[in-house]
Amino acid sequence: MNIQVPDHISSIKRYQPGKTIPQLQEEFGWEKVAILWNNENTLGYSPKSKEAVIKAYDTINYYPDPISEDLREKLSKKIERPKEEIILGNGSESVLMLTIRALCSGDDEFLTSGGSFVIVYNWARINNVRCVSMPLTEGYGFDLEAIKSRINRNTKVIYLANVNNPTGTMISKAELEDFMQNVPDHILVIVDEAYFEFSESLHEDFPNSLKMNYSNLLTLRTFSKAYGIAGVRLGYAVGHEKIIESIAKTKLTFEPTALAQAAGLGALEDTDFLAKTIENNTKGLKYFSTELTRLGIQFVPSYGNFIMTAWKDQKEVDKIFNGLMKKGVLVRPLAGSLEHCIRVSVGRPEENQHFIHSLENV
Template sequence: MEGKPVLTQLSPYKQGKQTKEIQEEYGLDHIVKLASNENPYGYSEKVRQNLIDGLPEFNIYPDGYTGKLRESLSLRLNFNQNQFIFGSGTEEIIQMLCRSFLVAGSNVIMAAPTFPQYKHYALIEGAAVKEIPTNKHGYHDLERMLAAIDEKTKIVWLCSPNNPTGTVISDKDFESFMNKCPKHVVVAFDEAYYEFMDREADVNALSYINRFHNLIVMRTFSKAYGLAGLRIGYGIANEQIVTTLDKVRGPFNTTSIAQFAAVAALEDQSFIEHTYDKNKKVKAAFETFLDTIGWEYYDSETNFLLVHTPVSGMEMYQYLVENGFIIRPGELLGIPGTIRVSIGTEQEMEELQRLLLQFYQDRMKVL
């Protein structure tokens, strides 16, 4: 049997080696994973306590309407409950958008590099993908993205903060883009790393939703909230977009335990503030270290840095993994000669800095 012809051009998602596998391969007792932009501080104690006090009934199907979480977000963000769509992470919402709006002969526009699943799901639906390179500093080139739009364009993907560069779209540039973007194009604004942004960098994308009916803003509980293992995210848009997406959404696509945990996590904003403060402090210290050894990096409003390295990203990956640190080589992200490093705890990053300093000093001796 054969699948769609386009699938011969695609590869299944391949996750990196798991901690136990690396420990066994290199004979290591301790591994620090800084490859997936997860929250090193775990998740809210309120989530843990609520799960201890009373788990959902696992023999009963979950609430397909995601009622309690929908109500909580509606009150917190001041949107009508019918303006929310929920998915197994924002990735499922990306898939819903592609299934809902793309057909053979249509096209989408995205930055390059950015989150690769935009392209992956668009190709599966038979759409063409127009990739517009970011500028030399890793920022979206919004003018070129606008110029690439034609009558067959169905979706423009904007990722802010952008993965893997960490850069954000400014308020002024975003408003200009929305005013110029044709109304037949869905603008999918991905804010997976929203909670890590400095407040002055926030474009307040939600304030545009009721002004521009072609906009959907996506957020997740996987990153700052620390619920990556439960897979739950959401989108906010006008009711027409949400109704369209609901037609392709699976009837019970988010689990009871994910909904339960997300409600509790949302109630504990002190945990988010703690995560934000720690990340900002530790990231700044890591940036200072990189400055001292002369390694450049992209501006980042996230919990990771994309760092230029004096050797290939794959070589840096190999050196670090052999010493117990897992990072993401830029060659796998479309940016050779870089590594993407998630910001860990203060102790983890100090250990990483010692390794990088040793590599730098050994490298200088060779030169």
């Protein structure tokens, strides 16, 4: 093959999917399974969301509404921001990628922390944008002082995950306000709040960046976590109208799909399901911290729907991961600077117990 692939693409390692759940089930013959490796909502999804999708299926011979008008209107009322400041995409991952594509070029730099959401580094590189990562603090949080001190004339976008995935740490309201006041307003600050619905009920000082008034702040939210519809891919960004307009220019014409828009509209109707999900998570996190403390396992207090445990080294992580896998508990061993850590999502009570009992045995 003689076609030249540009260096910034050829240097990227292709995503290597592991075995599927049915393949693993066949290999290990599990009696009980707890899928706790992707921070999904294992309670399921709202029946209202399902109903809306089934209804929308009747019109899937037509293209979807390219500007998700109904969903933006509904969201606009919920979050109290004008619909012109909202854009939806195929998951918040897509909106993040589109933002980089829309804003960065040439020598522009994307500044963030190491030990954060793995996908963001890739999207910067795929878009040929230099990604600069500062180390995490000793407590596994974003080091906002270090990030501020690294700003230079090429810095174009700063990415903060609040809470941070995979560490579960949060940036407080006062810290975020202070940060925003010290970042020049020609730099876009993306605050990724994928776990917001959980976080705000776990800590009274958790900031809602949608209520902060900065023209250079872009908030990312998703329907994949608390709303439980990760499989249809639906997320959104909220920010200044001009930023949203630029992102809209880079988006696939018919993103997100009609079924995703319907699923989102249905999900927003169901406050009971959301409340149940949040309650399950708060209880699950409490259970994890009590049990991990009892077992003498180090962990980082979390404000998301997952918790990060820390071990001696990667060898120990591999042993725990493989041992849990044999028992039907799927967790996430981490890489890079966090290769001594394992992240586990909060599941249903029986899944959480299966994890703790299996861990005790391993």
